[in-house]
Amino acid sequence: MSDEKTMVEGFEAPISLHYTFAAGHAISKFLRSMKEGKIVGQRSPATGKVIVPPRGSCPESGKPTTEEVELGDTGTVITFTVVHIPIPNNPVKPPFIVANICLDGADQTFIHLVSDCNNDDVKIGTRVKAVWKDKAEWDYSMDNIKYFKPLDEAPVDIEKLKASRLKEVGKYRHA
Amino acid sequence: MANACAVVGVGQSARYRSKIKMSIAGLVREAAQEALKDAGCTWNDIDAVIIGKAPDFFEGVVMPEIYLAEALGCVGKPMLRVHTAGSVGGSTAIVAASYVQSGQFNRVLTVAYEKQSESNAMWALSSKQPFSPHLNAGAGGFFAPIIREYMRRSGAPADTGCKVALKDRKHALRNPRAHMHEKPEDLDLEKYVNSFMLWEPLRFSEVCPSSDGACAMVLASEDLAKKSPNPPAWIHGAAMRSEPTMYPWREEVNPQAGIDCAKDVYSQAGITNPRKEIDAAEVYVPFSWYEPMWLENLGFAEVNQGWKLTEEGATFIDGGDIPWNCSGGVLSSNPIGASGMIRFAEAALQVRGMAGEHQVDGAKTALGHAYGGGSQFFAMWIVRSTKP
Amino acid sequence: MREVAIVSYAQTPMRRDAGANNDVEMLMGTLQEALSNVGMTQKDIDFTCSGSCDYLGGAAFAFVSAVDALGAVPPIAESHVEMDAAWALYEAWLKIQCGKADTALIYGFGKSSHCALPDMLCLQLDPYAMQPLWPDSISLAALQANALLQSGKYTERDLAEVVANSRRNAKGNPKAQLKGDYTVEQLLKEPTFVSPLRKHDCCPISDGASVLIMTTREKAEKLCKRPAFITGIDHRIDAHGLGMRDLTVSTSTRIAGEKAGVHKGKVDIAELYAPFSHQELILRDALGLDPAKTKINPSGGALAGHVFMACGLDRIGAVATSIMNGEASRGVAHATSGPCLQQNLVAVLEG
Structure with a gap:
């Protein structure tokens, strides 16, 4: 009956589940601003640091964040990778740069593409600016920013950047 | 206050592979039965079963312990399922130890597994959510930028990572269970540094395989x-630490949770100089550069100096003073949910003198280590050949 | 054995849909409430343990983002079970027994509003032989209910009485989702949903989060006038194959109840995690509880609100709250997991 030749080694059992997501209050608010072309972070009442995109909480203290801080669209590459393999279902073709970017005035990085440059010229500390899609295409999405493009500025020492931010945020710290 | 507890049996898949032709139940039973045999006991001698694995999304089975109750001889017994991301194999062993250390149970079975062939890990980890950009190409895309920052800070030579991978794959040849058994002619630094680039600076040769086990x-x-x-392997210390994935200016290269966890486990075991006092270490290194990074995080080297130990051959079984991952490590076999427990179990095998071809001569004290999430969940234990 | 007592418990209201709140937003306030109840901060907690399910949110690592609510900088000793948070409490209780912690915080959370829970729960079943048939959790419970009715032990009227009691008791529970006065006759007039179950025989689907704090006797007595001591706790599992067990009884609950010492004293109240009305009857029998002597589900139980992954912890929290308030001296709390009451935990709490 069940000799090796007739052993079932596998079969397809597709799973389909339908989900409706709730982004959360803070992220919803952030995405509504993105639709208007504005990047709005939140400041932690406990640490004074600015988190973008905000998630409604200060992960360091577990306290809710409510104070909004509108940010510009320039920032610094804190670190990055050059991806040489395709991302499933993503039209971006390799090799491309995915960077951890810290916007000016913010204290936490997010990941986004860095493009329209020679990949070899991008370094830790490279200054970048957002390149937006046409206004007509803006949606409730981080993808309204097509990618970040290097600025013609000297790279930043990220350790000095961190030190100056930590000094700066001290004055915003509440009890 | 904790009662003494020891590892008295270890079992593993006969060979970690990209596809093991068994059901999930068969997979866990194979390892469990070998552990029971080693311990000289039967299913009836087990008081409780503690099981761990990485996200349920990997196999598409929700809370699979429910379905594994019969296969693991649990009917009528306590069964608990741990999930702490990549560190889960280690955390599961620690939770299992607490069943005994609490004095509530005398003998427990703990099992961890992953069957990556039954699903798609890349999909499971990167399911698209409508409100975040979909750029994170799996775990490598997350860790490569952190590795780049380590290289910048430490000034390590660009090929240190390949040397780590080569060393672990050489170790793997001494472990009949290892997934990756490369041909001797392929164990060549030249080939490693020229292998296909995945996530710069990480090459294909520097990344763990995808395994069942x-x-x-x-x-x-x-x-x-x-x-x-x-011979038993006595637990002298066990610790876990967690911190959030992302927070402003988080130290990602040398995470505080890892430093604190190591400090805790060393203090329990009375270790002040890990490099000198630990004879063998099984440390979770899924991407080559995590060896030098964890050498520093775990106090085997000063900050930014870890790569020198790798370069000197200190972590190689032949002639190294602190052999790391003599089993071949995660770089040679990676059934994700089990990988942490394999580290803990291999540490136990070393101090029991039962590690076979990859035995470190006379190992008396060993470290088992696992980490997970965005380098934010840590689990470690210290085992010794002598009772605490 | 170290004496461990519950000193604080906080719960969000149970709602069909918690709306735009994400898991972290849902958790933060409840965590702060549980801590401030006893004048604590995260720094007073030695060990944190939680229970949650990735498949509720449709993405891996639900528990990872929840760490954002904890204030885990500097890092904390923390663990997670992919089980109801009642088992997270068990893990934490062992940690205290080992002497590795004195004070533990346990939390559970779930937003079932994101998905079709009865379908999602199909994925709990044997992935080769059962799951591909997609038997949903309500249908499996209906099989069990039918077996119970056919056995002659109970009637449809008994099921309706369980529901009427739950709805009536829930009137006193501000967090409950379903409550009110219903007669057995009214309930029996409702059409069947998945025969023999009527809609009201099935628990609602709820969003919510719960947090509980427990500590050693010495510390508990300083924090709380009447701490709820855990005098016994045990958990057991039955066979998964529904054909392998008598569905009209719960053997694992019986064993866990015996090990936890349910019978060692008078039981004032019992909170039983019965997602379906007939299961309350099976559990009552398994634990040897007499409804004439023991008030069953004074909070309304799972039929009044069912936060999947927290509902078991909520049963423990509800008994603890009654003891801390002085409404009960000794109570039994129960948690379940898996199809047709496969896995069960029983705790005995005393003032």
Whole structure:
């Protein structure tokens, strides 16, 4: 009956589940601003640091964040990778740069593409600016920013950047 | 206050592979039965079963312990399922130890597994959510930028990572269970540094494989451990630490949670100089550069100096003073949910003198280590050949 | 054995849909409430343990983002079970027994509003032989209910009485989702949903989060006038194959109840995690509880609100709250997991 030749080694059992997501209050608010072309972070009442995109909480203290801080669209590459393999279902073709970017005035990085440059010229500390899609295409999405493009500025020492931010945020710290 | 507890049985898949032709139940049973045999006991001698694995999304089975109750001989017994991301194999062993250390149970079975062939890990980890950009190409895309920052800070030579991978794949040849058994002519630095680039600076040669596999241990109280047929590995310290994935200016290269966890486990075991006092270490290194990074995080080297130990060959079984991952490590076999437990179990095998071809001569003290999430969940234990 | 007592418990209201709140937003306030109840901060907690399910949110690592609510900088000793948070409490209880912690914080959370829970729960079943048939959790419970009715032990009227009691008791529970006065006759007039179950025989689907704090006797007595001591706790599992067990009884609950010492004293109240009305009857029998002597589900139980992954912890929290308030001296709390009451935990709490 069940000799090796007739052993079932596998079969397809597709799973389909339908989900409706709730982004959360803070992220919803952030995405509504993105639709208007504005990047709005939140400041932690406990640490004074600015988190973008905000998630409604200060992960360091577990306290809710409510104070909004509108940010510009320039920032610094804190670190990055050059991806040489395709991302499933993503039209971006390799090799491309995915960077951890810290916007000016913010204290936490997010990941986004860095493009329209020679990949070899991008370094830790490279200054970048957002390149937006046409206004007509803006949606409730981080993808309204097509990618970040290097600025013609000297790279930043990220350790000095961190030190100056930590000094700066001290004055915003509440009890 | 904690009662003594020892590893008295270890079992693993006969060979970690990209596809093991068994059901999930068969996979966990194979490892569990070997552990029972090593411990000289039967299913009836087990008081409780503690099981761990990485996200349920990997196999598409929700809370699979429910379905594994019969396969693991649990009917009528306590069964608990741990999930702490990549560190889960280690955390599961620690939770299992607490069943015995609490004095509530005398002998428990702990099992961890992953069957990556039954699903798609890349999909499971990167399911698209409508409100975040979909750029994170799996775990490598997350860790490569952190590695780049380590290289910048430390000024390590660009090929240190390849040397780590080469060393672990050489170790793997001494471990018949390892997934990756490369041909001797392919174990060549030149080939490693020229292998296909995935996530710069990480090359294909520096990344763990995707494996099926299971690992199991029998843990016992002092009385039972003393009667066990093979030498026990006594637990001298066990610790876990967690921190958030992202927070402003988080130190990602040398995470505080890892530093704190190591400090805790060393203090429990009375270790002040890990490089000198630990004879063998099984450390979770899924991407080559995590060896030098964890050498520093775990206090084996000064900050930014870890790569020098790798370069000197200090972590190689032949001639190294602190052999790391003599089993071949995660770089040679990676059934994700089990990988942490394999580290803990291999540390136990070393101090039991049962590691076979990859035995470190006379190992008396060993470290088992696992980490997970965005380098934010840590689990570690110290085992010794002598009772605490 | 170290004496461990519950000193604080906080719960969000149970709602069909918690709306735009994400898991972290849902958790933060409840965590702060549980801590401030006893004048604590995260720094007073030695060990944190939680229970949650990735498949509720449709993405891996639900528990990872929840760490954002904890204030885990500097890092904390923390663990997670992919089980109801009642088992997270068990893990934490062991940690205290080992002497590795004195004070533990346990939390559970779930937003079932994101998905079709009865379908999602199909994925709990044997992935080769059962799951591909997609038997949903309500249908499996209906099989069990039918077996119970056919056995002659109970009637449809008994099921309706369980529901009427739950709805009536829930009137006193501000967090409950379903409550009110219903007669057995009214309930029996409702059409069947998945025969023999009527809609009201099935628990609602709820969003919510719960947090509980427990500590050693010495510390508990300083924090709380009447701490709820855990005098016994045990958990057991039955066979998965529904054909392998008598569905009209719960053997694992019986064993866990015996090990936890349910019978060692008078039981004032019992909170039983019965997602379906007939299961309350099976559990009552398994634990040997007499409804004439023991008030069953004074909070309304799972039929009044069912936060998947927290509902078991909520049963423990509800008994603890009654003891801390002085409404009960000794109570039994129960948690379940898996199809048709496969896995069960029983705790005995005393003032």
